[in-house]
Amino acid sequence: MTTNVLKSYPTAGIANNSGAGGTAYTVPTSTTATIIGFNISNNSTTSVISVQVTLTRGATTYNWIPAGANIPVGSALDCVGVEGKMVLAASDVIKVIPTGGTVDTIISVLEQS
DSSP states (O other), X not given: OOOEEXXXXXXXXXXXXXXXXXXXXXXXXXXXXXXXXXXXXXXXXXXXXXEEEEEEETTEXXXXXXXXXXXXXXXXXXXXXXXXOEEEOTTOEEEEEXXXXXXXXXXEEEEEO
């Protein structure tokens, strides 16, 4: 029997980590996920933060949002848009790589297992 569950995954304080960034979400084993919301917020009170978002599937890493997407002070970046969705496979990994400070993320998904 297939199970559908809505979940929200917040991650606080993602830093650059020497260009490796931090993991915002990993799809659980034996699960597919549809991202229905994905926001990245700027934690700085004084400067713009630039971000890159990647999706890794197996041994291949794809740029979801290329390096250089700027998030102004006191703002957030909506990574899927109002009408957008993204379907992910088991074990896919979303990473956020900020430059110029730390960011918080929140990803809302529908997981099917």
